[in-house]
Amino acid sequence: MKDFQDLVLRCHDYWKAQGCTILGPYDLEKGAGTFNPATFFGCLGKKPWRVAYVEPSRRPTDGRYGENPIRLGLHHQYQVILKPPPAVVQDLYLGSLAHLGIILRDHDVKFSEDDWESPTLGASGMGWQVWLDEMEITQFTYFQRMGGVDLDPVSVELAYGLERIALFLQGVESTFDLRWSAALSYGELMFEQERERSVYNFERASVERVRAMFELAEAEAKDCLSAGLVFPAYDHTLRCSHLFNVLDARGAIAVAERESQIARIRTLARECARAYLALSGEVHAPVG
Amino acid sequence: MHLLVEVGTEELPALAAPELASALGERLIGALAEGRLPHGEAEIYWTHRRLAVLVRDLGDRQEDLVEEVRGPAVAVGLDDQGNPTPAALGFARRFSVSQEELYKRRVGEKEYLFLARRTPGRLAGEVLPELLAQAIREVPCPKTMRWDDSGLSFLRPIRWLVCLWGEEIIPVRLGNLVAGRTTRGHRFFGPPKVQIPTPSWYLGGLREAKVEASPGERRDRILAEVRRVEEEHQVQAALDEELLGRLVGGAEWPVGVVGTIPEEFLELPAPMIEATLAAEGKFVPFSRDGRPAEVFLGFRDGAKDKTGVVRQGYERVVRARLRDSRFFFRHDRRQSLADRVRLLRGVVYEGRLGTVWERVERIRAICAHLARALDLPAELLDRAAFLAKADLTTEVVREFPELEGVMGGIYASLDGEPPEVAQAIGEHLRPRGPNSALPKTKLGAALSLGDKLDAVVGAIRVGLVPTGSHDPYGIRRRGAAVVRLVLELGLSVDLFAIIDATFDLYPGGLGEPSLVKTFLLDRLRAALQRDFTYDVVDAVLAVPRGDFLGARARAEALTRLRDEGLEQESRPYLADLVLAFGRVRNITQGCPQSEFNPELFQEEAERELWRAYLRAEGRIREALARGDYEGALRSLHGLRDPIDRYFDQVLVMTDDPRLRQNRLGFLCAVRGLFLEIGDLSRLVMS
Numbered sequence: 007m008k009d010f011q012d013l014v015l016r017c018h019d020y021w022k023a024q025g026c027t028i029l030g031p032y033d034l035e036k037g038a039g040t041f042n043p044a045t046f047f048g049c050l051g052k053k054p055w056r057v058a059y060v061e062p063s064r065r066p067t068d069g070r071y072g073e074n075p076i077r078l079g080l081h082h083q084y085q086v087i088l089k090p091p092p093a094v095v096q097d098l099y100l101g102s103l104a105h106l107g108i109i110l111r112d113h114d115v116k117f118s119e120d121d122w123e124s125p126t127l128g129a130s131g132m133g134w135q136v137w138l139d140e141m142e143i144t145q146f147t148y149f150q151r152m153g154g155v156d157l158d159p160v161s162v163e164l165a166y167g168l169e170r171i172a173l174f175l176q177g178v179e180s181t182f183d184l185r186w187s188a189a190l191s192y193g194e195l196m197f198e199q200e201r202e203r204s205v206y207n208f209e210r211a212s213v214e215r216v217r218a219m220f221e222l223a224e225a226e227a228k229d230c231l232s233a234g235l236v237f238p239a240y241d242h243t244l245r246c247s248h249l250f251n252v253l254d255a256r257g258a259i260a261v262a263e264r265e266s267q268i269a270r271i272r273t274l275a276r277e278c279a280r281a282y283l284a285l286s287g288e289v290h291a292p293v294g
Numbered sequence: 295m296h297l298l299v300e301v302g303t304e305e306l307p308a309l310a311a312p313e314l315a316s317a318l319g320e321r322l323i324g325a326l327a328e329g330r331l332p333h334g335e336a337e338i339y340w341t342h343r344r345l346a347v348l349v350r351d352l353g354d355r356q357e358d359l360v361e362e363v364r365g366p367a368v369a370v371g372l373d374d375q376g377n378p379t380p381a382a383l384g385f386a387r388r389f390s391v392s393q394e395e396l397y398k399r400r401v402g403e404k405e406y407l408f409l410a411r412r413t414p415g416r417l418a419g420e421v422l423p424e425l426l427a428q429a430i431r432e433v434p435c436p437k438t439m440r441w442d443d444s445g446l447s448f449l450r451p452i453r454w455l456v457c458l459w460g461e462e463i464i465p466v467r468l469g470n471l472v473a474g475r476t477t478r479g480h481r482f483f484g485p486p487k488v489q490i491p492t493p494s495w496y497l498g499g500l501r502e503a504k505v506e507a508s509p510g511e512r513r514d515r516i517l518a519e520v521r522r523v524e525e526e527h528q529v530q531a532a533l534d535e536e537l538l539g540r541l542v543g544g545a546e547w548p549v550g551v552v553g554t555i556p557e558e559f560l561e562l563p564a565p566m567i568e569a570t571l572a573a574e575g576k577f578v579p580f581s582r583d584g585r586p587a588e589v590f591l592g593f594r595d596g597a598k599d600k601t602g603v604v605r606q607g608y609e610r611v612v613r614a615r616l617r618d619s620r621f622f623f624r625h626d627r628r629q630s631l632a633d634r635v636r637l638l639r640g641v642v643y644e645g646r647l648g649t650v651w652e653r654v655e656r657i658r659a660i661c662a663h664l665a666r667a668l669d670l671p672a673e674l675l676d677r678a679a680f681l682a683k684a685d686l687t688t689e690v691v692r693e694f695p696e697l698e699g700v701m702g703g704i705y706a707s708l709d710g711e712p713p714e715v716a717q718a719i720g721e722h723l724r725p726r727g728p729n730s731a732l733p734k735t736k737l738g739a740a741l742s743l744g745d746k747l748d749a750v751v752g753a754i755r756v757g758l759v760p761t762g763s764h765d766p767y768g769i770r771r772r773g774a775a776v777v778r779l780v781l782e783l784g785l786s787v788d789l790f791a792i793i794d795a796t797f798d799l800y801p802g803g804l805g806e807p808s809l810v811k812t813f814l815l816d817r818l819r820a821a822l823q824r825d826f827t828y829d830v831v832d833a834v835l836a837v838p839r840g841d842f843l844g845a846r847a848r849a850e851a852l853t854r855l856r857d858e859g860l861e862q863e864s865r866p867y868l869a870d871l872v873l874a875f876g877r878v879r880n881i882t883q884g885c886p887q888s889e890f891n892p893e894l895f896q897e898e899a900e901r902e903l904w905r906a907y908l909r910a911e912g913r914i915r916e917a918l919a920r921g922d923y924e925g926a927l928r929s930l931h932g933l934r935d936p937i938d939r940y941f942d943q944v945l946v947m948t949d950d951p952r953l954r955q956n957r958l959g960f961l962c963a964v965r966g967l968f969l970e971i972g973d974l975s976r977l978v979m980s
Contacts, residue, residue: 139603
């Protein structure tokens with residue numbers, strides 16, 4: 007029975023063998039592995055791109071004070087980008103499950119329609135939730151658009167729900183009972199964080215200050231863009247996105263302003279995408 | 295020889311696959327017809343990984359194409375002796391035809407020489423590759439995506455192609471794919487590559503590879519399994535077409551797996567358990583004697599679950615889901631529905647119409663009128679209206695939007711609200727569709743009516759009138775529901791009076807009340823035309839009133855009298871009335887005033903009609919008060935003879951303006967009596 011860290015190592019192992027460069031998570035708060043610059047920028051442009059990494063993903067509204075056994079305000083995704091996707095991409099994915107120790111013929115594996123969209127990133131794709139015995143374990147998406155740009159070539163994103171898969175492999179009912187390693191359980195590492203983050207996001211966060219932080223981040227992003235600094239601009243865009251999520255959990259986003267707030271973040275994301283693509287003619291062009 | 299085309303894809307959305315498969319069939323048949331290739335019946339098969347069309351008896355050659363070509367005019371092409379001139383000969387030679395094959399035909403004023411150009415059909419093998427490729431590319435998808443550099447786009451990536459004619463491969467090129475005879479078996483339980491020798495082998499051969507390509511077969515298998523569980527466990531399945539469609543489209547080899555729900559979850563309300571289990575087409579829920587049963591059924595794609603591993607997995611998912619649902623339920627129960635109502639101030643209904651709170655206020659106002667009209671306890675209806683939308687603020691309804699209304703009823707009941715109030719809330723969103731169930735109680739029906747009237751009036755008031763196929767707020771559906779409620783539940787209420795009385799509550803300022811009324815009358819017309827002839831419907835709706843139930847009663851009365859052909863003095867009854875009405879109506883065109891002074895009547899015929907009018911009027915008012923439209927029509931019959939004599943003896947358009955106005959005014963009043971039933975001039979009497 008594999009513990010959580012074995013699971014991660016096995017994922018790295020498999021995808022490294024498929025030619026992915028193994029990266030670390032990005033050092034800013036974000037809602038999903040998609041937001042990591044390695045995905046956001048990596049999907050843009052023409053250059054092939056294969057990366058894989060663990061991404062702690064924060065969704066303040068999903069927090070449950072540690073009381074819910076499977077819903078978390080912060081969970082861990084395993085993110086893989088395959089650009090362009092090979093014709094056998096589905097088989098590659100299924101091979102990864104086998105490599106994790108899941109004997110596919112013993113179980114019920116289904117690809118269930120789920121088209122994905124991120125209004126803040128101006129991104130959309132088509133694909134599936136993968137179900138293992140009817141439990142969602144991975145979001146499998148062929149990205150069609152990122153930062154408002156039609157992608158060519160398209161990328162496949164695999165976003166594994168590591169906690170879910172661990173629950174499955176370890177046969178426990180609650181995330182906090184998972185073994186992270188021989189020495190530590192998931193609960194020992196994460197329970198108090200879950201609890202405190204829920205208190206902060208739902209009860210304590212200062213709406214005034216967080217709003218101010220949003221405004222400041224947005225202004226910084228715009229300033230960076232005007233100075234041609236794409237990556238710092240994107241960092242601030244990520245901050246805007248996360249701060250929006252915090253305000254949302256706090257109940258501070260009025261229904262009427264929701265759309266316009268999201269549009270502000272999307273505008274930044276679009277500008278970043280455009281600026282990035284403009285760089286690709288430069289001498290030390292970033293990948294893409 | 296038969297033709298087989300199989301388009302192999304990555305998993306298609308279960309509910310989109312059937313249409314995609316038939317579209318492929320249609321395109322292929324269309325392409326074969328355009329290509330003049332004779333063929334027999336087509337059969338369509340599909341799973342979520344493949345769309346297949348089998349066309350029987352495809353001819354091996356195109357039918358020859360015969361076209362008429364026009365040549366020179368006869369005057370130019372034939373000489374005086376009727377022999378072909380060089381012009382005609384040149385024409386014939388150009389198309390490789392002998393001069394004997396030329397013939398004459400007149401076009402308009404002139405005669406021309408024609409020949410029949412016959413293009414021999416090409417071999418099927420030559421034309422099929424392009425025809426088939428084109429047909430596949432033209433299959434319309436609800437949404438498309440790209441997956442490689444081929445330029446192809448489709449609903450999901452296409453990964454293989456089989457095009458087989460008899461034993462022969464048709465080398466169709468599509469994107470980066472070239473068709474062959476290789477298909478794929480079941481993802482986990484069949485061989486990855488399967489060679490298809492001939493089209494006839496397809497269905498049976500795939501079955502060996504653990505793929506059931508016939509959706510009908512899969513559906514039968516699934517239903518058989520459902521029935522087996524029902525019998526074995528003495529339960530009833532909650533299975534609708536959508537869930538069934540998802541199950542049929544969710545597996546290539548569906549095999550039932552029965553699981554158990556722990557006792558602790560069975561006390562949750564049944565609708566919640568059903569919504570939780572059936573979400574995303576995962577499991578079939580069951581009930582026993584109206585209460586949730588402990589068994590559920592899932593369908594695994596593959597072999598039987600001999601070790602019980604899949605069952606365990608399913609049960610774990612079901613427990614997790616139900617635990618979540620129970621969490622939401624308990625969270626919801628911390629606040630009563632009544633306490634939640636103020637939260638509706640923060641829930642937007644529609645931009646220009648404000649929040650749901652404001653909608654609730656409007657529905658309450660409408661319901662106050664409805665309570666009076668339908669003789670219902672006003673406080674109970676008001677309480678139900680007040681609470682009806684509160685469940686929108688609950689976690690359960692957020693998670694399962696389809697439970698809106700239902701949860702409201704359950705929560706109201708648990709809060710200790712009066713049972714009639716809880717029941718009304720629970721059923722106030724019915725009917726959800728043209729054939730779905732109506733509210734069972736009158737209170738529920740009234741609340742439903744109020745809810746839908748508000749939606750319709752509100753939408754029209756802010757200009758959201760549905761057009762063509764665009765009706766994002768479902769206004770047409772709700773309008774149709776208003777009509778169903780009134781007609782099927784026999785609700786005697788003047789909808790227009792209520793609309794007029796509450797119109798000022800609506801912001802906006804676009805649509806006027808008349809627009810709303812016309813909209814609702816259109817829905818009424820559609821409903822009435824299902825049961826009555828168009829002319830009867832026209833006659834009734836020419837006098838538009840807000841009492842829709844009365845409109846149907848009027849239509850019934852007219853139809854009955856016309857069909858029965860009641861005879862009075864051996865002349866058709868209704869035809870008489872139509873004639874009499876016609877005379878009155880024609881002369882009173884365009885004069886709406888029915889003011890007159892009986893003292894000014896001069897002729898005896900005037901006074902006679904006046905007396906007949908008074909008698910009829912009394913009886914008609916009485917009959918209408920009883921809702922007896924047939925009786926009212928019969929009372930009109932007493933006017934027939936007096937009207938005939940009136941027109942024989944009285945000069946309506948006399949010179950004296952005072953007399954003329956008086957006569958017209960009176961006749962308008964007479965006309966008005968007929969119009970209580972309808973505009974009889976619209977009736978088609980055969």
